[in-house]
Amino acid sequence: MRKFLLPLLLMLFFIIESIFVELMPPKVFGNEYILVPHFLMIAIILLTVYGPKNYGVLYGFLFGLLFDIVYTEIMGIYLCLFPLVAYICYKLMKILQTNIVMVTFISIVGVALLELGAYEMNVIINRTDMTFASYSMDRLIPTLTLNFIFIILTVYPFKRHFEKLALSLDA
Template sequence: MRKFLLPPLIVLFFIMESLFVEFVPPTVFAGNYILVPHFLISVILLLTIYGPKNYGVLYGFLFGLIFDIVYTEIIGIYLLLFPLVAYICYRLMKILQNNMIIAVLISIVGIALLELGAYEMNVLINRTNMSFTIFSADRLLPTLIMNFAFIVIVVYPLKKHFEKLVLSLDS
């Protein structure tokens, strides 16, 4: 039963991400900063850490494609980055111990890798003229802080849900 709840749960966070952008005005958080909610990739990374093996990478491919279709004009940036970041976090968790503090930190590292990858791809195809120092001060750091707060709020309920999912798949 829990495996059927997983796609709607991830879709819910996909929708929450766009609702956050739509309904939270940019001036709420000091105006000049660019805050990018990464609720979807946060959930995919937590699924990678706590969920069944390879689910995070598979959902990364699927929702990376959906993310590209809905939000970007270039198909492939997030289709590549979502599963790549999920795989890197999966490999990091094989090395590190599995507790919630490490999971939160690895998720933040994953979001930073996603932001840096998207920025570098946009620089590569000349879609942005923002310098790296401005990007890191005005977008990367505020984005990481906001997503850190989100992950701290959702890590425990999602951890419990994904662990029960693993148990239900094993039996």
């Protein structure tokens, strides 16, 4: 049972992202901000930081593929970005110290990297004509705010769960 808990948890966030976008009212605080949830990415980053070695990159790869097939129908964008961001966060954590404030900071940097990477890719394949100025005002900053709130709420439960998982695998 324990074995399936982690994939199930990530699957849950995978689906919650879609439901969140469906139920989200289009106007927040009177402005048409584009709020994009990156809950799955946050879970994967925290898994990389606290969980067993290499798990983050592996699950990033698997769920990136799933995300691309099910949601975007363009294979490759998240398949590449999820593991890459997880790997960068893993490397950053080796340099920096692992306290909870630092991890929160790293996670938000990871989400920003993911957002910027996805923007660049979509500009390259001509799926958006948003300028960088309007992108950063209407999408990047609101998205980072939303995900920052999510990180603050969930970083502690994730930490406990993933550390337990790492311990149970070591034993």
